[in-house]
Amino acid sequence: xxxxxxxxxxxxxxxxxxxxxxxDGGRIATLVALIxxxxxxxxxxxxSLKQPDVRxxxxxxxxxxxxxxxxxxxxxxxxxxxxxxxxxxGTVLSMELAVTDPRTKQTKHFxxxxxxxxxxxxxRASAYQPFAPxxxxxxxxxxxxxxxxxxGEQEQxxxxxxxxxxxxxxxxxxxxxxxxxxxIDQWLAKGPSIVTFERELRAYDARAFNTATLPMYAEDWRxxxxxxx
Numbered sequence: 182x183x184x185x186x187x188x189x190x191x192x193x194x195x196x197x198x199x200x201x202x203x204x205d206g207g208r209i210a211t212l213v214a215l216i217x218x219x220x221x222x223x224x225x226x227x228x229s230l231k232q233p234d235v236r237x238x239x240x241x242x243x244x245x246x247x248x249x250x251x252x253x254x255x256x257x258x259x260x261x262x263x264x265x266x267x268x269x270x271g272t273v274l275s276m277e278l279a280v281t282d283p284r285t286k287q288t289k290h291f292x293x294x295x296x297x298x299x300x301x302x303x304x305r306a307s308a309y310q311p312f313a314p315x316x317x318x319x320x321x322x323x324x325x326x327x328x329x330x331x332x333g334e335q336e337q338x339x340x341x342x343x344x345x346x347x348x349x350x351x352x353x354x355x356x357x358x359x360x361x362x363x364x365i366d367q368w369l370a371k372g373p374s375i376v377t378f379e380r381e382l383r384a385y386d387a388r389a390f391n392t393a394t395l396p397m398y399a400e401d402w403r404x405x406x407x408x409x410x
Contacts, residue, residue, distance in 0.1 A: 232359050232369055233271025235317060236408040237352065237376045238262040241401075244394035245342055245382065246299055253339040254331050257291060258299045258394060259352070262324045265317035272357035273315040278329045281349040282341055289341040291329035298326055300393050314357075347381045348397070352407070376407025 244258035257278060265271040276293040295309035303309060309328065317323060342348060354374040380397035389395050399405070 230362065231268035231319075232371075233265055233269050233317070233319075233356065234267035234371075234409065235271045235273060235354065235356055235374050236264045236266055236406060237354060237374055238264065239352065239376055239378055239405045239407075241399035241403060243380055243397050244299060245397055246390045246394040247340050247342070247387070248301060248304070248390045253334060253336055255289070255291075255340060255342065256299055256331075256394075257329045258326055259329065260324065260326045261352075262322060263315060263317055264322040265319060268319040269359060269361065270319060271317045271359075273317070274355045274357055275314075276312075276327065276329075276355070277332075277353045279351045279353075280341060281351075282344070283347065283349055284344065287338060287341060289336050289338070290332045292332045293327050294330040295328040296325050297328065299328055301391060342382060342397075343385055345382055345385055347379050347400070349377070349379050351375065351377045356409075372410035374407060374409050376405055378405035 238261065240260050243260070245255070246258075247255045257280065259278070263273060278291040278293075279288055280291065281288040293312045295312055297303065297309045312327065315323065315325070352375065356374060358370065378399070380399055382395065382397050385395065
């Protein structure tokens with residue numbers, strides 16, 4: 182009968198080392214696989230599944246006009262950059278603008294009516310593009326000058342903006358609700374995108390309304406940004 186070779190101390194040590202190395206190697210491989218899975222899931226979310234996230238950017242200068250006598254109609258032209266920071270398509274359904282005179286505390290409401298730069302010539306020719314919902318692909322941006330008109334005869338005062346000085350603006354965007362992912366989208370749902378800003382009327386001359394508009398400026402000459410609440 183053949184005898185099995187006896188293992189020395191060095192042999193036992195080698196077995197233990199190999200066992201530990203194999204076990205640790207398995208743990209490292211598992212950890213690497215988990216990290217790769219996390220990064221893969223994050224990449225999938227950022228590139229394909231992330232909800233629409235439309236941000237608003239308003240420049241330092243906007244335009245104002247009150248072109249008609251004996252009317253409460255006022256128009257505010259606001260160049261707006263819409264940036265969808267989500268991965269899925271976002272749709273801007275409507276926009277509302279509230280303007281407050283901080284001296285009288287009166288607020289007047291406006292709605293998004295047209296696209297384009299306001300002039301009386303274009304107004305007489307009906308040369309504006311009517312406002313329609315804006316669709317933004319994931320990670321896309323678009324800039325439009327939006328014309329906001331007084332929201333109905335009930336809005337008072339007849340002319341809110343005429344005194345030189347600052348006025349407060351709150352612009353609210355209604356966005357289509359994303360529901361592709363069902364409960365996940367409902368859980369992650371955000372409020373409407375809102376941007377608040379202040380612009381100053383530095384000179385008032387109604388004669389300007391015969392052809393164009395009056396500018397209103399940001400005190401710090403900086404753009405303002407806003408997003409979902």
